[in-house]
Amino acid sequence: DNRSIDLEQNIPAAGVNRTATDSWAALDFHCQRRQGATLWFTRACVGCFVTLIAIIHNSKILNCLRVSYIQCVWGTRNKSPSLVRLCDDRIARYANWSLIRQCDACHTQHIINHRSYRSNFCTMKKIHSVMRNHIEEECIDFVLLYQFCSSDESELNSLQEEKREIFEKNLQDEGLKLTYTTEEAPDGTSLNFVHIHAPWEVLCKRAEMLKLRMPIKENDLDKPMEKSDLWQRVKNWFLFSDGEHRHYFTTKFRRDLVDKFNIPNRATFFTTAQRSRMVWDILVRTGYGSVNRYKRGIDHLIRQGVYLDAFPLHEGNSKSYSKQSMTDRQYLYRYWARMSKWWRPQPYEIIRRYFGEKIALYFAWLGFYTFALIPVVILGICCVVYGYMFLNTYIPSKDICHGEAGKIIMCPNCDVGCDFWVLKSSCLYSKITFLFENNATVLYALVMPIWATVFLEMWKRRQGQLSWFWNLYDFQLEEDVIRPEFQMYVTRTRINPITQEREPHLPFSNRMWRLISSCVAVIFFLCLVLALTVTVILYRIIVSHHFDKTDIQMVRSNANLAAAFTASLLNLIIIMLLDSLYMKVAWRLTEWEFPRTETEFENSFIIKVFMFQFINYYSSLFYIAFFKGRFATLPGKADALIFGYRPEACEPSGCMIELLIQLAMVMIGKQFLNGVLETMLPCFFKRVRKYKYKNMENINSWLRDYFLNPIPKGFLISEYLEMVLQYGFVTLFAAAFPLAPLFAFLNNAVEIRSDAYKYTVNFRRPLSSRTKDLGIWMNILTCISSLAVLTNASLIAFTGDFISKSVYIWHYSATRTLRGFVESELSYFDTKPMCLANNNDQNSTACNITHCRYRDYRNPPCSLAEKYFSTLTDKVVDKYYSSVNFTLSDAALPTLCSDNYERNVRWWHIMAVRNVVLFIKFSISYLIPDLPGKVNVQIQREKYLAKQALYEHVLNKRLMMQRSKKMTENHNDDDQQTSAL
Template sequence: MRVKMPVRQNDIQVREISTLELLYRFLDFDDKTKKRFNEPEYFTTPFIGQHLTSYVNYEDKENFFPPAERSRMVFDFLIRSRYDAVATEKYRIGIDRLISNGTYTAAYPLHEEMICRRDVRDDEELNDRQLLFHHWATPRNFYKYQPLDLIKRYFGTKIGLYFAWLGYYTKVLFPAAVTGLACVIFGVSTLSSDIPSNDICGSDGIGSRVYMCPVCDSFCDYTPLNTSCAYAKISYVFDNPSTVFFATVMSIWATLFLEGWKRYHSEIAWKWGVLDFEVEEETIRPEFQFKIRQKRLNPVTQEFEPYLPVGQRIIRLIGSGVTVIFFLCLVIAFVIGIIIYRTIVMQVFATMDDSYFQANAVIITSVTSATINLCFILILNYFYSWLALKLTSWECPRTQSEFDNSYTLKVFLFQFINFYSSLFYIAFFKGKLSGVPGKHDRTHRITIDGTRLEGCDPAGCMVELVIQLAIIMCGKQFFNAFMEIGYPLVMNMFRRWKLRIPETRKQKDARRRKEKQTEMGKMPSGRVTRYEWDYALNPIYDQFLFDEYLEMVIQFGFVTLFVSAFPLAPLFALLNNILEIRLDAYKFTVTTRRPLAASARNLGMWNTILDGISKVAVLTNALVIAFTSDFVPKMLYMFTHSSLLGYVNDSLSYFDSADLVIKHSDYKNVTVCRFKDYRKIPCSLAGRMPTSLSGECDDDYGYSFERWYVLVARLAFVLIFEHFVFLIKAFVAYVIPDIPTKIVIQLQRERHLARQARITQDLASVDSTNTFCTQMDEDGGIQPHKLEKAFSQDTDEVAQQPDALYDGTDPIPSDEMRKIMRHQPRPSLSSVPSDEAAGFSGIGTHRISRNDLDEEEYVTSTHVPGEAEEKEGIGRSNSVESFYSCGNANGSTAHLNRPNA
């Protein structure tokens, strides 16, 4: 188990607070409170028991290790301890198996006791949990920064990184929310000057003279174009000239967010000592050991370990993959069901005599279908999480990282299709497959039981996309907020009632008074122990943090993938996240058991998923602007006509009403209706109506030349937009380094100090009678210029390599030496660099005897007696682990590869 502990306080000069930071001081806590929150910055190194006195505060045995690290150690002991002395069963170990077989009901670290606020007068008297509750979990501090150091100290690095990421994500949402709100305000302020919507709504415009064709073939009636006035106005508010600018900004914002998070993460990770965290030796999952009975000799450890044959592994992966594909298709089937529902409901509303339902059929259908879709999404969400866990367990991955990656991939695929499939349909397919009005099968189109699919409103599908996105995104957020605060409170009340915990507030106060009256105080009868109170809290399940990340990643998709259709998405996400931080804080601090502390270097696979979403968002926004909105056709029409006058008329095609069979109509005298598409005019109307752009007619309503003209412009826009944005994203990612310069300097400083400490310790460990030959002068003292070169190279002008003793050159070890160093878990000896081998230094503490130093040749040694096996082609005879250049006047290394060395 790897733990990094402080060895020396950071002596790098802290930069002064900038003027901009002074403006935001109201977001921070006062200096006295911050002193309790923040930890001093130390240089850290992995903990080694033999070097205990080298660490800060080593005398305080009770508080030497932080609480989170202590709980990690205890749990590590529990999961690795054998609970049965029977030698016949190898894997009867660990608390997890005892819980699974019912021996124990739970195992969890204890929370610190919640002290009543009126019993204390100062924050100094509060424990860490109480500090988190009063300064982090309470809603009144919603605008304050998070006490990340205190969160990490109490809950561990993994949870601390989650809240650091969530806080940073929320902070960078603010400029995006302001920009999106500004775009909507721009749309509202310029609405009165929008020519197309005025043409539809005006009494003297085309909306009062044109009738639209029925949306269904038998029961629906004509509708005046001006009934789409509200949709046209709403569509312009969200789809105006600022949309392209906002989509470009948001695509670049996603890159800035990811690059900024890398830099911020570097600062947090360095301060918490996990910037160089690696899983040195990943253990086998207990479930893999229990389920797999076949064993094979591990060539590395030379021990028999459970082994899953490749054939069985492939069968499990294929079975799991087929199941995943089947349920992904099931999600698509639900989307098709929603499409059928919309088609049927539109026909029902069209046949009603009530003019209100006829006029608002599109909005009512969109709202009800989106609500039904949301309900299915929330239900399937829990089912798919359960299914993904079962499938991943059935696959039986060998290590925990393999398990996490497989589970993450399945759940994200399920949720991606579950949440976004209906949005992709409305944005890119609705209205494109319905064909022309009428039952005549003149064109290739998709029908449901002979009924063609519903098309878009004359104002476009943008309004329906906005409604669908707003309901799914906001509805999901409200539901999650309730589940995070309401459900745990209800379950806590039920569990406490079930346990019938006897201690009331009055009894609690009486107990405390009695405890204060005695020095040690015997436990009063009837007192509820700490572990009983914590047992009444909601349990923490294994994937609790995974679900928190998944919720935010899905929200990130809403904010970026379809932001051109709903510019208010960042604003709603910002408001949700401000509440989310406090709800999660309250949940972890008050309503749930204390999670097991865990270490993590970064977000893991979520970084890759976020980066992938940011790239896909560029393409989806380009397609939404080009094919869902009317931005490209409007710009093309304005380029050719210098104005948008007549654009609505140009975007509508003609249809001969004689080809329609309407059972009941209130518009008996309509001979020509219009529908939204670029089609050729029928020859029966060619003499009475303006001809098409090409002057041709077609009774089969074929596509006009203008349609291909617009299609080319749409595709050109997509190519130009995505190339331009990707170029800017690549440039931004290139010019912004992932690790800030100040962190690089502190890393170099930390390594330099560690190197100095190792050399000092090695020099002190050598007996005073030993001779360094090349490193000592005639009087037996160490040459001063050697020490000066080894210890005094850090200056403002010289940037020393962190892993080399600087003497003016940076030597490169040979291939053989690199192999030797790579296979050494801990080098056994340090040597002061000689003239010809400058820059090489060992870092161990192995002591060589006087007899070894008297030898004429170089000395080889190993940590364990007899340990000199051949590794990667390096024979025993040619192996050199460490050496001294003693007994040679000039310190030559000519005998380095002697067979006897």
């Protein structure tokens, strides 16, 4: 008997291997309690055979069968038939197998039926001792880790040990079960682990407190998809996943109504993500001091060094699996977190079940956004292809590169040291500009704000579906749990007018001065960002000035281009360096404000971070798009200088090329650096760890998870921020860079798999959290979409040449073409002041020419108007407008040489474009409902069933009270009759 019990307790706790178990899926073996050497010998042989198979395949179930055979043999010899039943519960716990047992006086039959193994419930973790003796497995919902200090710090050790004892005793008082193990790290230090298990009663109490929605009845409205519905299947491939549809109606969990919920198995009723979240809620609210109310929460104990860390465990090894038996983590790694599986749809339901709703919603939004980019990717590529096809026939480029316009002498770009230059040197600029800014680009820029509106409206519908599928459609802010930090540090309380319960309250005066001080700090850092942006602008001005004066012809002819590239690179470096600083500053300021709930904390933190990063990333782009060249002075000696340098002016072909360079450098460079940091560095550290722990082949799961990278605070906010900034690059400056959606699509396709690999393999398991929507991110996306209407319309009207080209074609060109457009865009400047500034040096270029040209909409000096307008008439009209009789009268000269320039036409165009696009945007927003009709029907049905369940519970309770009352009355009547007799 003792031998068989020892064997049962030492069952190897290795991973399940279905290679052997598939052939033993239906195994009958008989264990008859008869005394006989022949039968005993037969059973022993069969037991040895099963033992050999188990050793070869390392299978749990075969080990269990091996023990059952040996126990059966020992039970036969020692007349202990009860020992053959010891393996039943163990098999059910290990592999989730159904066990049918038939027993009689001399016959015990075990039929083991295999079913699909789905470890979507509590993770089965193995607790090994130092001598690798295997003890009983149990469900570990959370792990705490601590180390003893050195012997020189005995006082600190005793103090920390006292806090641990109080804290762990309070956890046990909450109903949690704790077990302890000690492991040896590779460096020889001892690591002490506390394994936390939450029993059923504790989970029910916490689920009611957190207001989790749990299933009550099957969904009778959820119809399976028909095979003939091809469009539905294609849509599911892109946007949905198998098993996503809900099969049950749900309601908020209540312990008094537990019999009304659909609970086939208590072990699988709550998912692992829910279990870890509920245990974490207990950890952050449990105290470690006897009296002081501020001594509360695992976070404070970790900061004080009492515990090193606290984390939930992953479900087994991510890469050690078989096709027939995979945990959720192994399934996600095999079919989701690998780059080779980029073509597979994301399994959102399994992601939600393993990581929680908040992380699942992030991947759902990222997948939806990436899929929505496909039409604008195609449109952007078509714009560039259109520009490439008509590049050789583009008249302004031909005039600059090969025509008379290329011989035009342009004014110097600086006051001292810069020389005159010919327009032909801008040939490359004009070609690149037309490649990205052409007639198709204008259509693309008008479509992008409309696409952004349609995308957001369709996402609202998709978001409503997911919130319904994941039981969070009625999750409101008032149901959000109060932050433990708020409860600990806020001393005053008040009655909540909604719940009529007393809760912590921060007075308005205290909150206001905290908000004011936080706003002052935010304004200071925003000014710091603007100062750095101005620094980059000054760098561009100074570098361009010195490049213009260099003796190298190639550098001098491409001075602006070289300055733009180097300034963009410098701006990118500054942006990346300031990223982490702004995140830390925003986190500290938000903690200082003491938000009441987690939702309020995240919203305040997100607003600060986005404000910092918006100015950090977009300020230079807005400067180039809408301000550069507006402050440029006339050629010659300038009065308004910036630190002794002339303000920047755009190229003759416009500022679009510089905006394109800046946008491409920041967007693509940021994506590339983030991709390297998120993909290459974790792989590098993984190889380092693998080499460091190469001698630890069979380490325990909690020790293996401890060696993984810890999850940083606000990790999901960083992921959203990266994508929202990318969304701004795609929509705000669509007219400047039509290929932005293409690079965004390629980046997101890699981002989905790299993030999946990061959270599944390289990082510890994130703590699950609930959310029904994007929250404040949705408001930010809406603001960006509305701003995109203004920015793209302004780019077309002010920065680009579309409006001026249209005006020229329809009002000035006799041939309705762009012939002569380049000359019409350049104004005249008298070079006499420049010659006088050079002391009438006849060798200088200024004294040998009468005028130079510069890009602006100004009339020439009146002293040159008659001469040069008549020259322009003879030169240009004879070549391009031979059918036009162009004459100038003396009465017209004062008007033509006036320095005033009316821009009313452009303003009318921008107003028309903006109002039309805004009207279309708001019309689409109004016409597309936020929630699909099918989901709305199911929500109403669920509410009805929840009311019915509550009504039935109350009705049953009343019936029981009436029956109890009648029984009491009958009992009293019997007593009265008995006493009367």
